[in-house]
Amino acid sequence: AQTVTQSQPEMSVQEAETVTLSCTYDTSESNYYLFWYKQPPSRQMILVIRQEAYKQQNATENRFSVNFQKAAKSFSLKISDSQLGDTAMYFCAFMMVTSGTYKYIFGTGTRLKVLA
Amino acid sequence: DSGVTQTPKHLITATGQRVTLRCSPRSGDLSVYWYQQSLDQGLQFLIQYYNGEERAKGNILERFSAQQFPDLHSELNLSSLELGDSALYFCASSVGDPDTEAFFGQGTRLTVV
Numbered sequence: 001a002q003t004v005t006q007s008q009p010e011m012s013v014q015e016a017e018t019v020t021l022s023c024t025y026d027t028s029e030s031n032y033y034l035f036w037y038k039q040p041p042s043r044q045m046i047l048v049i050r051q052e053a054y055k056q057q058n059a060t061e062n063r064f065s066v067n068f069q070k071a072a073k074s075f076s077l078k079i080s081d082s083q084l085g086d087t088a089m090y091f092c093a094f095m096m097v098t099s100g101t102y103k104y105i106f107g108t109g110t111r112l113k114v115l116a
Numbered sequence: 117d118s119g120v121t122q123t124p125k126h127l128i129t130a131t132g133q134r135v136t137l138r139c140s141p142r143s144g145d146l147s148v149y150w151y152q153q154s155l156d157q158g159l160q161f162l163i164q165y166y167n168g169e170e171r172a173k174g175n176i177l178e179r180f181s182a183q184q185f186p187d188l189h190s191e192l193n194l195s196s197l198e199l200g201d202s203a204l205y206f207c208a209s210s211v212g213d214p215d216t217e218a219f220f221g222q223g224t225r226l227t228v229v
Contacts, residue, residue, distance in 0.1 A: 037220075046220075105161065106151075 002027045004094050006107035013082045014115050020067075021077045021110045023092030032096040034068065034075045039089040039109070048090070051075065082114045119143065120221035122207050128227045134195040137224045141188055141209030145219075147171070148190040149210075150182055153223070154203035165190055197228045 003026045013019035025034070036048040051059045051068050058066050063083075067076045079086055092107040119142035129135055141148050150162040152175075161174035165184035176182075179197075184190045194201060208220040 002029070002094055002096065002105050004092055004105050004107040006090075006092050006110050008110045009108075010111045010113070012113040012115055013079075015082055015084060017082055018078060018080045019082055019112065021079070021090050021092075021112065023075045023077070023107055025073050025075065025092075025094045025105075027073070027094065027096065029096045032094060034066075035093040035095065036064070036066070036075075036077045037091040037093060037106075038086075039091060049077065079112075084114050084116060086112060087114045088112060120145075120207055120209050120219050122205075122221035122224050124224060125222065126225045126227075128229060129197060131197055131199060131228055133197050133228075134193065135197065135226065137192040137194070137205050137207075137226070139190045139192070139207030139209075139221060141190070141207075142219055145209035145211050146188065147210045147212065148184055148188070149208040150176075150190070150192050151206040151208065151220075152203045153206060154200075162192070194226070199228050202226055202228045 005024045007022055011019060011021065032053045034051045038046045038048045049059050049061045049064050049066055051066055053070060058068050063080045065078045067078065075092060077090065089109045089111050091109045094105045121140040123138045127135055139148055146167045147164060149164045152160045152162055162176040162180065163170065163174060163182050164172040165182065168184050168186065179195050180192065182190060182192045190207065192205060204223045204225050206220050206223045
């Protein structure tokens with residue numbers, strides 16, 4: 001069975017600093033996708049970044065980037081120049097496609113607080 | 117605004133009761149997913165429908181059921197409610213099946229007392 005582990009329940013970072021959120025996963029699949037979702041106080045889930053497992057290049061979206069280590073099954077999120085609006089819950093998610101269907105498996109989340 | 121609408125936003129009900137949560141997907145999206153977020157379980161995938169048919173099932177209890185209607189809106193029915201069912205229930209939608217990106221609604225907060 002696939003699992004996603006976020007080992008940091010809470011983190012804090014000073015505004016304008018850089019922070020890295022960790023995520024590890026376990027799967028025997030070779031073709032899958034990884035995501036980071038942000039859940040701000042509004043409770044809505046917002047897609048931050050995604051990575052296809054077959055791509056070796058790490059995904060980047062503005063201030064957000066990932067360090068994808070496929071062999072180590074690690075998928076960390078780096079937030080550069082942290083902003084107060086980055087304060088939120090961050091979920092790492094794994095998605096696989098099997099037999100024409102797919103499913104998401106989410107980690108339990110990391111609560112990030114950006115301090116002024 | 118993701119374009120996914122969930123109603124109601126909040127729901128308080130007693131144990132043993134039955135409730136129905138509703139989700140309207142983004143225009144053009146054929147897939148609807150339901151998730152449960154509770155404090156001790158994190159975010160759990162419940163079930164997915166695509167164009168009216170069940171496509172994938174996650175950790176959904178037998179007391180729970182869902183369906184997707186011809187107009188593509190979906191309903192999640194929760195029956196014989198227990199205190200542990202108190203959670204935030206998210207709906208998400210995507211264009212196709214499978215797809216790699218899902219857009220989430222704001223969730224329905226269910227409190228069972």
